[in-house]
Amino acid sequence: xxxxxxxxxxxxxxxxxxxxxxxxxxxxxxxxxxxxxxxxxxxxxxxxxxxxxxxxxxxxxxxxxxxxxxxxxxxxxxxxxxxxxxxxxxxxxxxxxxxxxxxxxxxxxxxxxxxxxxxxxxxxxxxxxxxxxxxxxxxxxxxxxxxxxxxxxxxxxxxxxxxxxxxxxxxxxxxxxxxxxxxxxxxxxxxxxxxxxxxxxxxxxxxxxxxxxxxxxxxxxxxxxxx
Numbered sequence: 001x002x003x004x005x006x007x008x009x010x011x012x013x014x015x016x017x018x019x020x021x022x023x024x025x026x027x028x029x030x031x032x033x034x035x036x037x038x039x040x041x042x043x044x045x046x047x048x049x050x051x052x053x054x055x056x057x058x059x060x061x062x063x064x065x066x067x068x069x070x071x072x073x074x075x076x077x078x079x080x081x082x083x084x085x086x087x088x089x090x091x092x093x094x095x096x097x098x099x100x101x102x103x104x105x106x107x108x109x110x111x112x113x114x115x116x117x118x119x120x121x122x123x124x125x126x127x128x129x130x131x132x133x134x135x136x137x138x139x140x141x142x143x144x145x146x147x148x149x150x151x152x153x154x155x156x157x158x159x160x161x162x163x164x165x166x167x168x169x170x171x172x173x174x175x176x177x178x179x180x181x182x183x184x185x186x187x188x189x190x191x192x193x194x195x196x197x198x199x200x201x202x203x204x205x206x207x208x209x210x211x212x213x214x215x216x217x218x219x220x221x222x223x224x225x226x227x
Contacts, residue, residue, distance in 0.1 A: 002020065002023075003016065003020075003034060003037045003038055003041060004037075004041045004046075006019065006038075007038060007041040007042055008041075013034070013035060013038050016034065016038060017031060017034055020034060061094060061097065061098055061102065065088060065090060065094075065098065066098055066102050066103065068088055069084055069088070069095060069098045069099060069103065070103060072084050072087060072088075073099070073103070073105065081095045081096050081099065084099075142195055143194070143195055144194075145194060145195070146192055146193070146194050146199060146222075146226075147192070147193065147194075148190060148191060148192045148193075149190075149191055149193075150188055150189065150190050150191075151188070151189050151191075152186045152187070152188055152189075153186065153187055153188075153189050153203075154185070154186055185206075187203045187204065187206065188203065188204040188210065189201060189202075189203055189204075190202055190203075190204065190218060192222055199222070199225055199226065200221065200222045200225040200226075202218065202221070
């Protein structure tokens, strides 16, 4: 309304912008919008209301759009927010809010696996697990289970200050300890144990690859220890 008044009063665009900035300060309309309205009123426009807009609605977080987003996600779970926004002609940020806040969805990366199991292999695993559960009802079953684990160990760990503490007299000099870092050399330790404790353990020789040939030898030595 103020812009229309200034146009009717014969003010120039520069004078009008200066007066508007002086009156409204930081809340003043941008120069581009002021010039647009100024040009419209100068060319004979009388209506001070915004023109009707076509295209995207002011808000798209409606039940209809939520259902549309849900349907698109169901059809393709790998689709992107931008694709959904383009399909429904709504903003990407609005789509993000619908997906995360209204639908409670989140996008996670796929987990890499060595290979995909077939239906038969999955069924076999179910059968094996059911057999183990059935056998586990007998307490003696757990006494015959041997499991293993692997871990990396440093070749040596320097003694701590507490471990190097000494009993000395009142006039004796304070003992000194050199500061060492942990060894950079690491070795793999393979341990086999049951309900009673460790049965067999051994370090993998330096430079040795952990492969089937190595484990065959480890299992042979384990069987000898069990016997």
